Amino acid sequence: MQDKIEKLREKALKLIEDVKSSEELERARVSLLGKKGEITGLIRSIGKLPPEERPLAGKLLNALKREVEEKIEEKRKTLPKVRKVKIDTSIPGRRPKTGALHPLTRIEEEIVDIFMRMGFSVEYGPEIETDYYNFTALNTPEHHPARDLHDTFYLEDGNLLRTHTSPVQIRVMEKKKPPLRIISPGRAYRFDPFDPSHSPVFHQVEGLWVDRDVSFSDLKGTLEAFGKELFGKETRIKLVPHYFPFTEPSAEVHLSCPFCKEKGCRVCKYTGWVEIAGCGMVHPEVLRGVGIDPYQWTGFAFGMGVERIAMLRYGIDDIRNFYENDLRFIEGLR
Amino acid sequence: MKLPVEWLEEWVELPQDFVDVLDNLGIGVEGYGDGVLDLEITPNRPDLLSVIGIAREIAGKTGKPLKKNIEAVFPVRNVFPVEVEDKEGCPRYTLGLIKGVKVGPSPEWMARRLELAGINPINNVVDATNYVMLELGQPLHPFDREKIKGKIVVRRARDGEKITTLDGVERELNPEILVIADAERPVALAGIMGAEDSGIDEETRDVLLESAYFDPIRVRRGRKILNISTEASYRFERGGDVYVVPVALRRALELIREVAGGEVVEGMEDTLPEPEGRKPVKISVSFGKRLLGIEIKDEDVKDWLEPFGFRVEDGKVIPPRWRRDIHEEVDVWEEVARIYGYERVPSSVRVISSEPVYDNGKILRQAKRVLSGLGLFEVYPIPFMNPEDVAFLPEEDERRKGRRLKNPMWPEKNVMRTTLIPGLLSVARYNLNHQIRDIRIFEAGKVFLSEERIKIAGLFVGEEKKTWYSGRKYDFYDVKGAVEEFLTLMRIPFELRDEKDPLFDEGTCLGVWVNERCYGYLGEIKRELVERYEIEHAYGFELDASLLELREPEEFVPLPRFPHIKRDLSFLVPAGKRCEDVLRVIREATYLERVEVIDIYRGKNIPEGYTSMTFSCVFRHPERTLTDDEVEHEVQEIIRKLEDEGIELRRL
Numbered sequence: 001m002q003d004k005i006e007k008l009r010e011k012a013l014k015l016i017e018d019v020k021s022s023e024e025l026e027r028a029r030v031s032l033l034g035k036k037g038e039i040t041g042l043i044r045s046i047g048k049l050p051p052e053e054r055p056l057a058g059k060l061l062n063a064l065k066r067e068v069e070e071k072i073e074e075k076r077k078t079l080p081k082v083r084k085v086k087i088d089t090s091i092p093g094r095r096p097k098t099g100a101l102h103p104l105t106r107i108e109e110e111i112v113d114i115f116m117r118m119g120f121s122v123e124y125g126p127e128i129e130t131d132y133y134n135f136t137a138l139n140t141p142e143h144h145p146a147r148d149l150h151d152t153f154y155l156e157d158g159n160l161l162r163t164h165t166s167p168v169q170i171r172v173m174e175k176k177k178p179p180l181r182i183i184s185p186g187r188a189y190r191f192d193p194f195d196p197s198h199s200p201v202f203h204q205v206e207g208l209w210v211d212r213d214v215s216f217s218d219l220k221g222t223l224e225a226f227g228k229e230l231f232g233k234e235t236r237i238k239l240v241p242h243y244f245p246f247t248e249p250s251a252e253v254h255l256s257c258p259f260c261k262e263k264g265c266r267v268c269k270y271t272g273w274v275e276i277a278g279c280g281m282v283h284p285e286v287l288r289g290v291g292i293d294p295y296q297w298t299g300f301a302f303g304m305g306v307e308r309i310a311m312l313r314y315g316i317d318d319i320r321n322f323y324e325n326d327l328r329f330i331e332g333l334r
Numbered sequence: 335m336k337l338p339v340e341w342l343e344e345w346v347e348l349p350q351d352f353v354d355v356l357d358n359l360g361i362g363v364e365g366y367g368d369g370v371l372d373l374e375i376t377p378n379r380p381d382l383l384s385v386i387g388i389a390r391e392i393a394g395k396t397g398k399p400l401k402k403n404i405e406a407v408f409p410v411r412n413v414f415p416v417e418v419e420d421k422e423g424c425p426r427y428t429l430g431l432i433k434g435v436k437v438g439p440s441p442e443w444m445a446r447r448l449e450l451a452g453i454n455p456i457n458n459v460v461d462a463t464n465y466v467m468l469e470l471g472q473p474l475h476p477f478d479r480e481k482i483k484g485k486i487v488v489r490r491a492r493d494g495e496k497i498t499t500l501d502g503v504e505r506e507l508n509p510e511i512l513v514i515a516d517a518e519r520p521v522a523l524a525g526i527m528g529a530e531d532s533g534i535d536e537e538t539r540d541v542l543l544e545s546a547y548f549d550p551i552r553v554r555r556g557r558k559i560l561n562i563s564t565e566a567s568y569r570f571e572r573g574g575d576v577y578v579v580p581v582a583l584r585r586a587l588e589l590i591r592e593v594a595g596g597e598v599v600e601g602m603e604d605t606l607p608e609p610e611g612r613k614p615v616k617i618s619v620s621f622g623k624r625l626l627g628i629e630i631k632d633e634d635v636k637d638w639l640e641p642f643g644f645r646v647e648d649g650k651v652i653p654p655r656w657r658r659d660i661h662e663e664v665d666v667w668e669e670v671a672r673i674y675g676y677e678r679v680p681s682s683v684r685v686i687s688s689e690p691v692y693d694n695g696k697i698l699r700q701a702k703r704v705l706s707g708l709g710l711f712e713v714y715p716i717p718f719m720n721p722e723d724v725a726f727l728p729e730e731d732e733r734r735k736g737r738r739l740k741n742p743m744w745p746e747k748n749v750m751r752t753t754l755i756p757g758l759l760s761v762a763r764y765n766l767n768h769q770i771r772d773i774r775i776f777e778a779g780k781v782f783l784s785e786e787r788i789k790i791a792g793l794f795v796g797e798e799k800k801t802w803y804s805g806r807k808y809d810f811y812d813v814k815g816a817v818e819e820f821l822t823l824m825r826i827p828f829e830l831r832d833e834k835d836p837l838f839d840e841g842t843c844l845g846v847w848v849n850e851r852c853y854g855y856l857g858e859i860k861r862e863l864v865e866r867y868e869i870e871h872a873y874g875f876e877l878d879a880s881l882l883e884l885r886e887p888e889e890f891v892p893l894p895r896f897p898h899i900k901r902d903l904s905f906l907v908p909a910g911k912r913c914e915d916v917l918r919v920i921r922e923a924t925y926l927e928r929v930e931v932i933d934i935y936r937g938k939n940i941p942e943g944y945t946s947m948t949f950s951c952v953f954r955h956p957e958r959t960l961t962d963d964e965v966e967h968e969v970q971e972i973i974r975k976l977e978d979e980g981i982e983l984r985r986l
């Protein structure tokens with residue numbers, strides 16, 4: 001036994017002597033003092049010796065264990081310092097779960113933020129509307145041909161689903177007196193079956209500014225500032241004469257195509273411009289209807305399509321993406 | 335409206351950039367191929383639904399006069415008896431006569447132009463009337479004189495009267511509908527379509543030609559009731575031109591003679607030979623400047639408007655006879671802006687508002703951000719609901735009675751949603767179908783009960799994405815934890831209580847209470863509902879967004895100045911007792927700062943029917959350092975109280 005111990009001692013000291021790195025030292029430690037190490041094994045085998053040999057063997061082995069431990073510690077100090085356990089840094093990290101806002105919410109927020117910075121407050125209105133607020137009060141009485149442009153969802157109780165966010169104009173002007181500078185984001189509905197550019201449900205941001213001397217020029221400047229904020233400094237805005245019963249003069253708002261910078265591409269149908277909103281000066285009939293004198297106060301209004309803007313912003317070519325709610329779509333755009 | 339360019343060129347000299355000119359005038363060019371313009375004409379400008387209308391706009395802009403001028407009319411004399419019973423429905427009715435025509439195909443040039451404009455050629459007489467309609471904007475209607483008995487009467491239809499129109503459809507009429515009749519029966523729907531048995535055929539020799547002005551609302555009402563739309567009704571309901579009526583009549587009669595032969599009777603019936611002139615509109619240039627934000631000199635208005643047929647004098651503007659859309663001052667300023675050019679209007683930006691800016695939706699926006707930060711994806715389902723989805727709810731539940739759509743887009747989704755949960759389930763189903771198993775979604779949107787209310791709802795379906803550190807199936811505690819964290823981050827002082835709501839499984843439903851009011855529920859969604867979406871388990875919540883208004887103000891909490899003492903205690907909780915029973919007792923302890931449940935365990939070493947629950951309790955005194963003895967006293971007190979309730983400390 002003594003021999004065995006002595007041989008092991010020599011082997012162990014040599015082993016430690018030859019070590020070149022912390023890893024090797026650790027391996028040497030385990031091979032000697034680990035659970036299955038050689039010294040540990042000998043210590044465990046003491047029980048099998050005849051009882052009279054046990055004290056000596058125990059003494060020698062403990063001495064050896066101590067000596068080896070000391071040598072290892074000594075050696076460790078001479079080796080370059082490295083972390084005890086090396087980790088595999090290539091294993092993917094523990095990622096916290098994150099969700100995402102729907103792209104329409106994000107665009108709507110951006111739009112709202114821009115107009116709030118321009119001094120507009122935010123108002124909200126009901127989605128189930130009366131014929132009066134959706135049409136009549138907006139200078140579109142029954143039998144007005146412009147009603148044909150709105151394929152309306154009706155409820156059995158005689159109300160309807162608003163076809164635009166413009167009724168909020170009326171509701172706000174009924175409650176509050178000018179000066180008024182508001183926007184109103186919200187959902188609207190039209191009886192248009194789903195196709196790449198139509199959805200029965202869509203979102204708009206309505207704008208209204210009524211004051212002593214708000215002009216068509218202010219309308220143009222405000223929308224231009226908005227376009228530049230949302231799509232970048234080079235963006236241009238073009239107002240094209242159009243017709244809406246509740247504004248006059250009325251215009252369609254065309255934005256220089258953010259994809260081709262007016263050179264012409266598929267998105268803008270090779271015109272260099274894309275339509276994003278309708279706008280105009282609030283029609284005197286609308287102002288009179290809410291008790292505002294149209295020669296004392298003037299104002300402008302606009303309504304822009306949130307989906308349309310989101311599609312231009314993210315390069316989406318099919319409006320249905322917004323309503324299928326494929327989580328990969330929402331995740332991909334966050 | 336489709337318009338062959340060569341036809342337009344016959345009327346006006348076209349500048350090189352006439353497409354841009356039209357665009358800038360608000361006449362949208364939607365297509366321009368094969369020599370045919372496709373124009374978008376807005377409903378306020380029926381005068382532009384004609385070659386002459388477009389030609390006038392171009393002439394006005396370029397300053398070059400029209401190449402043609404058609405103004406001649408026939409004298410008024412008796413041609414055929416005409417009676418107008420409904421003068422409001424038909425302010426002007428003219429009728430002419432051409433004898434001895436030979437009905438046949440139209441000459442090539444006329445048929446081609448009609449085809450390019452999208453109108454099918456029929457025969458030379460009908461085609462000539464359509465041709466003049468496209469040219470001058472005035473719809474005309476030819477009758478076979480032999481088929482008209484005695485006289486022409488313009489009157490309301492009688493109840494139950496029937497007519498078979500040119501499209502071969504028999505239609506039942508009512509007194510809302512204006513008709514042209516003879517002594518016996520209706521022979522045409524005024525301004526909409528003629529009858530089969532009064533129209534032109536190969537045998538026709540003498541043609542009575544109608545040119546009239548019908549009340550737009552009357553035409554619209556009639557065609558809505560009968561559910562038809564024609565080129566004629568399209569123009570009449572937008573407003574005709576009362577002055578052009580006899581002009582078009584003469585032009586059409588002469589054109590018929592040209593293409594079908596015959597002899598025109600030089601005269602016409604006319605029920606309004608001298609229509610009132612256009613009323614002048616008073617304007618104030620200073621108002622125009624204010625409205626448009628451009629510089630306008632007094633003489634500018636005259637210079638800009640007169641090329642377009644307006645007359646301007648002494649602060650008054652007389653619109654041309656064809657402009658039915660100019661009634662008041664603002665109509666004139668729109669015209670000025672259009673002619674001046676929207677592109678020349680300067681841009682003004684004024685950002686400072688004298689009023690404070692507000693947004694009541696701010697908290698909701700924040701709530702959405704918090705939920706997405708908690709790992710949920712926001713979705714936008716369509717707010718229409720299948721009432722079958724909520725048919726299992728008890729009779730008195732208001733969510734069962736959705737507001738019904740009269741014309742739903744999808745027959746089964748025929749009510750407005752009363753809860754957001756079915757929409758979220760449909761989104762879950764869609765994603766499961768696309769092999770997405772990890773579904774954590776929410777929506778903040780309106781439900782439609784007796785009033786519109788904003789709800790915030792969320793749903794967990796499936797399991798976490800499988801990774802080396804995750805892959806659990808979602809369960810009740812995911813939704814509970816999400817709601818707890820959400821409300822905490824929103825600073826809403828809430829309390830969760832065992833509750834029943836029919837939308838949720840009994841026994842796995844908690845009510846969310848704030849200030850002694852329940853604002854919604856969370857739990858496992860009722861089997862009856864989830865099964866409709868072929869989903870096994872779905873855990874969700876639905877809260878009324880009004881609870882966001884109860885948020886507490888942000889408050890600074892001073893940092894603790896003295897150390898805490900922590901004790902971990904494990905209890906054997908027997909069946910019939912709940913975690914809450916232990917927590918309640920622990921919370922009664924003095925100096926307790928907080929308590930966390932750090933382990934829940936059943937199985938080996940735990941007696942059957944018991945659950946081991948370990949609580950980490952943190953004690954702290956705000957003004958001094960606690961002693962071990964003080965804490966030990968509290969711990970013993972907790973152990974004693976729980977023993978009284980049959981909950982033993984688990985001794986290791």
Ligand SMILES: [Zn+2]
Nearest residue numbers: 257260265268
């Ligand atoms: Zn482009």
